[in-house]
Amino acid sequence: MAPDRLSIGYFFPAGQTNHVWSDEAARRTPRLNKENLLELARTAEQVGFDSLFIADNWSGHQRAAEVAGHQSPAYHAPLLAMGIFAVTERIGVVSTFHTTHHKPAHVARMGATLDSFSSGRWGWNVVTGFSDAEAALFGAEFVEHDERYAMAAEFVDVVERLWTEHEPIDHDGRYYRAKGRIKAPRPASDPRPHLVSAGASTAGTAFAANYCDELVTLAKDDDALRGVGERLAGLTAANGRDVSVTPFAIALVRENEGEAEEEYARLLESLNHDAAWEIAGDILGSIESARTMFDKLGEDKAVRALGSGEAMLQLVGTPQQVAERLVRLTGQDVRNILINFPLWSPAELQGFRKVLDLLDDAGVRSHPQPGDRPW
Numbered sequence: 001m002a003p004d005r006l007s008i009g010y011f012f013p014a015g016q017t018n019h020v021w022s023d024e025a026a027r028r029t030p031r032l033n034k035e036n037l038l039e040l041a042r043t044a045e046q047v048g049f050d051s052l053f054i055a056d057n058w059s060g061h062q063r064a065a066e067v068a069g070h071q072s073p074a075y076h077a078p079l080l081a082m083g084i085f086a087v088t089e090r091i092g093v094v095s096t097f098h099t100t101h102h103k104p105a106h107v108a109r110m111g112a113t114l115d116s117f118s119s120g121r122w123g124w125n126v127v128t129g130f131s132d133a134e135a136a137l138f139g140a141e142f143v144e145h146d147e148r149y150a151m152a153a154e155f156v157d158v159v160e161r162l163w164t165e166h167e168p169i170d171h172d173g174r175y176y177r178a179k180g181r182i183k184a185p186r187p188a189s190d191p192r193p194h195l196v197s198a199g200a201s202t203a204g205t206a207f208a209a210n211y212c213d214e215l216v217t218l219a220k221d222d223d224a225l226r227g228v229g230e231r232l233a234g235l236t237a238a239n240g241r242d243v244s245v246t247p248f249a250i251a252l253v254r255e256n257e258g259e260a261e262e263e264y265a266r267l268l269e270s271l272n273h274d275a276a277w278e279i280a281g282d283i284l285g286s287i288e289s290a291r292t293m294f295d296k297l298g299e300d301k302a303v304r305a306l307g308s309g310e311a312m313l314q315l316v317g318t319p320q321q322v323a324e325r326l327v328r329l330t331g332q333d334v335r336n337i338l339i340n341f342p343l344w345s346p347a348e349l350q351g352f353r354k355v356l357d358l359l360d361d362a363g364v365r366s367h368p369q370p371g372d373r374p375w
Helices: 023-028 034-047 077-087 104-117 132-137 145-164 202-211 222-239 259-269 273-284 287-293 299-307 319-330 346-362
Strands: 007-011 051-054 092-098 122-127 169-172 177-180 194-197 214-217 244-253 313-317 336-340
Touching (some): 051 122, 077 092, 077 104, 092 104, 104 122, 145 202, 202 222, 214 222, 244 259, 259 313, 273 299
Parallel strands (some): 007 336, 194 214, 214 244
């Protein structure tokens, strides 16, 4: 990908709804099954998205959220990625692998298979895990936040050695031991597959600065986005690496002025209180922690803060309005953006094609062609 070209990623549905926990959205989106998911991937490639991003976790997001249709099924990201690679030709696919719940050889072998099978179209979303429920699922003790990132740093070091060193390695580290080599195939990407992280804490940002190509972040406005970029730039100035900030965004695009805003307002009328609290509780450790954090807002405002997607950039409007917002972002040195559609469907993606065409006309990107690298 050219360094001055805006890369557009699609946040692939990892549940019936993502970021906007609206019962209406759950009713109006397609069912999460083989046919619909593969059609969605094919449409994203045809429309002109550069990549797909598949989030994942092992546990949590259950009970009320599942009953209401928000969080199930959620297919295991690397297995879903392989299915998508089989029906696409160009688009990149970033899939989540947890470091805390695997051994480095697991990810090295599976990642090499995904990248080789796709001719270099695979990316790794490096996740440490944040839930004690996930740790319990694996029969393990919960690991404190900063130590998880120290483990992840060693984990990635071992994985990259297994990818690039053809002689057997002999690693005896603080957290991991690995002796030997993985069998072919090795990754097709040179020097290694694309690495992404979504941890914006102090430890998470430092990890991204040292090991990743992108830091995916929540930022509801330009000031918040600028703050993340400045923290990251301070770290990469010291190590000489090039790591881009990739903001999440919600997209709802309609042809006529005001229509998208009205649609978004309707979705927020049916926010599911129980699901919003439960999902926030999974993220923050418990529902009690979520209620403590948002107690000052009051119940209704807290649910809106938790379940409306207001913590991320809003791309709500006509194709022209949304394209203009994205052009302004490129003026802030944003090179990648990750877009979520609350009412996801092939039709929503096709409607976004007008935005992409306007970005092409503005000279900030060009429609990807066969043979283009996804990042």
